[in-house]
Structures are given as C-alpha cells and as structure tokens.
Amino acid sequence: MSLETLWLALLGLFLAGYFVLGGYDYGVQMLHPLLGGRRGGHETERAHREAERAHREAERPRGDAERPRGNAALDAMAPFFLGNEVWLVAFTGVMFGAFPYLEGTLLSGLYPLIVAILVGLVLGSAAVQLRGRAHSARARRGWGALIVFGGALPALCWGLVLGLLLHGIPRRTDGIFHIGPGDVLTPFVLACGATTALLFAAHGAAFIALRSAPEPAARARRAGTALLRAVGAAGSLALLLTLFGAGASMTNRLTSAVLAALFATALAAAWHWLSHGHRARAFAATCCATLLPVLLVGAGHYPYVLIDSAGAGLTVHEAAADGATLKILTVFGAVVIPVILAYQTWSWWAFRGRTGRRHPDYF
Template sequence: MDLPTVWFVAIAVLWTGYFVLEGFDFGVGMLLPVLGRGPEREADRRVVINAIGPVWDGNEVWLITAIGAMFAAFPAWYAGLLSGFYLPLLLVIVALIGRGVAFEYRGKSDDPRWRARWDAAIVFGSAVPAFTWGLVFANVVRGVELGPDGVVRSGLADLLNPYALVGGITTLALFVLHGAVFLALKTDGPVRRRARAAARAAAPAAAAALFAFLMWTQADHGSPATVVVAAVAVGALLAAAALLARGREGWAFAATAVAVAGTTAALFGALFPAVLPSLLDPAFDLTIAGAASAPYTLGILSWIGAGFLPLVVLYQSWSYWVFRRRVTRAHVS
C-alpha cells in the first residue's frame, strides 16, 4: 500500500481503539443512575465511577491522537470534517468537558443536590458523544454537500437525516451494552447483578439497531469485504449476550469489543477510497489521494507513529493490568 492508504488504515485503527475503549466509558456514564440506586445509592454510584476512574481519561487520548493524525496526514479531510460538522462536534467537546469536570467535582461536597447535578452532567456528557459520533460517522459515509472548492454546504438539518439518526441510535445502544458488560466484569455485589440485568435488557435493542444500521450501510455503500465485517460485528454482539447469560463476563466483554471494532471497520471500509463523499457530484469527492499531505510529511509521520504508538499501547495495557481487580462497596466505604 502507498503511504496515504497506510495512513487511512492507521486513522481507522485509531478511531477503532477510541470507540472500543471510550465506548464502555460512555456506557458506564449513561448507566450511572440505573445501577446506583436504593439505600446504598451513593456507595453504588462510587463503585460505578471507580470502575472507570483509573482509565477514562487515558481512553480519551485515542481521540486526540486520531484527530491529530487526520490533521497531519489528511489536512483537507480534517478541514472538511471540522467545518462541515462544526455544531455536532462542538456539542461533543462541551459534553466531554462537562463529563471530565463532573468526575473530578462530584465528590467535593457531601450535599446530595451537588452530587445529583454532577451525576446529570456525567450522564449528559456520556450520552451526547455516544449518539453524536454515530450521527457524524454515518453522515461521513453517506456524504455531504461538498462543492468543488472543498467547502461543505450541508446544514444541521441536512445532518439529521434518517440514516444518520439510525447510526446515532446504534452507537448509543451499542455503548450502553458495552458499558454494562464492562461493569459486570469489573464490579461485584449489587452493581454487578444490576449490570448483568442491564446488559441482558440492552442486548436485543443493540442487536436490532446494529443489524438495521449495518444492513442499510451495506445496501447503499458496502462491498463484499464490508459485508463480512458487518456479519462478524452482528455475530459478536449475539455471542456476547449468550456468553453473559452463562456468566462469562470476560468473553462477553471481548465480544462486545469485537462488535464495536467491526462496526467501525465496516464504516471505514464503506468509505474507502473516499474520505468525504460529495452528494452534489461524485467528481467533487474528497479522496485519500486528494486529501493527503505530501509524501515527505507522511514519511516523517510514519517514523514518529512507529516509535510512539507502541509505547502508548504498552503503557495503557499496563494500566489496565494494574487496575484489573473488581471494584466493590468495600473499596469505597
């Protein structure tokens, strides 16, 4: 493969890593009021938050790296994406900021109303990106009103089309399930039991949404290669539900991770070889070759990526290993 194609694949891998890792973070945040209830409400909510406490901010590094790689390797793609999706991406940024602040500030006061407000910010800051990323990437695959000057003319109303809305619902449901399975794996006691129940309840909706979205993607934008990836993603999600019913939380979490990764791979596969299709005229499509940086720039980036990316993966793997034990009420009392 030439360097532009290599970097397209690399960016797809970075986004896949982000959705797999941050996806369960979003799911955990959305499930906070569902799993933290009853007489021991505050203790259970602390268990839920502590389950992702050591890793959530590290998971966001994948987003920074993915967007930075797009800026360096495909500046025209970066410009079109950030300008054409300005309002949805601004909403994501505001939600992520509010979510990060909420994690840090909810424990600064014993006032229940104080904690309730920050808990609402965690739910909002998790649900908004979970839905919006599906909306954005569905629109990227579908295409936007991109003119010959590279300017995106689509407005917010154009982005709220049926296909993109189904994409947003799919990622929202998929991340809820991913987060519930993660909590079933990472916690014990009442939170674990509620997480398993939440996962069983979320699995049918997530599977139905994923099947509908990927079949729609395949019908309009797919290829023989993407149909295989889409089938793997749906099959992995069904396998996760079966594994969870047998108490195999570890394998169930691996299966939901495969489902998230397969969904992302199917979207990037449907997009290839374009990076931003035009609904006005296929001649205006922004392609890998047309959006890429100069070969010298891509060569330098390749050396930098080859040197630093393994270190990031090793460090993050080490952090997950260190904090691998289950979280219980005893750890927060």
C-alpha cells in the same frame, strides 16, 4: 502498501481504539445512576462493606463527614478515567499531520457535531470529579445528571457522525462538504445515532459486569442483555433503510456486507455470553462490536475517505500529505505508537481485577 494507506489504517486504529476504550466510559456514565448502587446482595459481603465504611468514617477528617460513598459503576472506570482520551488525541494528531485536507474538510463540515462531542466530554469529565465533592443530595443529583448527559451526548453525536459518513455528506458547488439540520435529522442518520449510543451503553454495562463486585455486576449483566437487544433493533432499522436505498452509500459492497455480518455476530455473541455469565468473553465481544463501525467506514468507502451524497468524494491520495511529510511521520509514529500501546497494556494490568476488593473508592 503505500504510506497513504498505512496512515489511513493508523487513523482508523486510533479512532477504533477510542471507540473501544472511550466507549465504555460513555456507557458507564450513562448507566451509573442505575448500576452504581451497592445495596442488597449477600449478607457476608454487606457486613464486610459496612465494616470497611465504618473504618473509613472513623479515619476520615471531620470536614469530609458528609462526603458520599463512591459509586460502583464510576469506580469501575476510575483507574482509566481520562487516560483513554489519549486515543482521541492521537487520532486528531494523525488527521492534522497525515491528512490535512481531510481535517480541513471534515471538521468544517461536521463542526456542530464536533463541538457537541467536546462539550459533552468536558462537562462529563468535570461532573465525574466534582460529584464526590458535593455536600448535599441536591448537588449530587445535579452532578449526576451532568454525568449522564456528558456520556449520552458524545455517544449520540459519534453515531450521527458515523451515519453521515456512511450515507454521504452533501457537497456544495464550491467543493466544500457541509451539513445542515435536515441532513442530520434523517431516519438513517438518527438510527445510526441511536445504535451507537445504545451500543456504548451496552459496552459500558459489559465493562461494569467485568470490573465490579458481584452485586452491581449482576445488575449490569441484566441491563447489558436488554441494551444489546435494543442495539440489534436499531441496527436492523439502519440496515433496512440501506436495503431500500435510504441508508448507507457504500463503495465496496461485499466488504461492507461482511463487516455488517461480523457486527451482528459480535452483538449476538455478547448477548449470549453476558446472559450466561461469561463476563470476559462478553466484554471482548462488545469491544469487537464497537470497533467494527469504524472499520466499516474506512474499508467500505476505500479508496475514498469522505464521500458525498452521490457516492463520489475525497480519495485517500487527495486527502494525504506529501510523501516527505508522511516519511517523517512514520519515523515519529514508530516511536510513539508502541509507547501508547505499552501504556494501555500496563494500566490494564496494574488495575486488573474487580473493584471493591483490590482497589478503593475513587470518586
């Protein structure tokens, strides 16, 4: 394996990791008004929660008397909140360092969508932290709406980016890749955007079912199964458009077909396990489903990293930095990548288990 291919695989690893870990953040944000409540359920658990809340109220400073209770959905992701963005930072760093020509071409061509993703990320992160500091129901509703918006906008835009990469980005006569509104507002790209947004929402529901107390977990299971059916419908539309020549332009068709079949299998497995209450298996299946689109772009287009509408484009060799730079980055990556993996493993181990029992309210 050449260094160019190795670093392309690492680039895909970081983006896939962000889709898996950041994807459930987006999903939880989108679903928190529906799945974050804590009323209902067994009487024993309700009494236990009431006693805990009364105890917290008694010990709470007077100035915090009107502070709202935590949200069960947001509490599920709280220990990992903003920590998952390390994968996005790592992806950006690899692209800048190992693939400078791809970075210059891709970011300039997809500039409006990249800006929208960053805007949603900033607004959603700020709203999650400020919601609990609001002193009125109206303010909490406003911050809650921004939380949903901050999850839905990046999820949709990431899907649009994937759709454009699969279909091919138009190239101007000067060789620069460029998109306009007409390139985004096509049936295939919009279908990819809807598929990814719904997939992240279903992934978030599976995460809430895994992490939350029994009552919100049961609601998350029901929502997740419905969302997975919607993902299948939107994905089927994208597949039909591809079969009729209005969708993806894949370089390696056999590999792409296998990955598409694996994606459908992961969705079916997630629906089955979520329906039958196998929370860990369902979450593992939605993890697989969220990373497979990244693998589809990378493996389906190899040796191209970016294609135009005609099916030609920028190869991995043309996009990569020179060999000396890649060797230096390889030494650096041999140290940094294990640290990132160890940090993620430790954080999941430290905050394992359901919220509401071992862990307090965070937001």
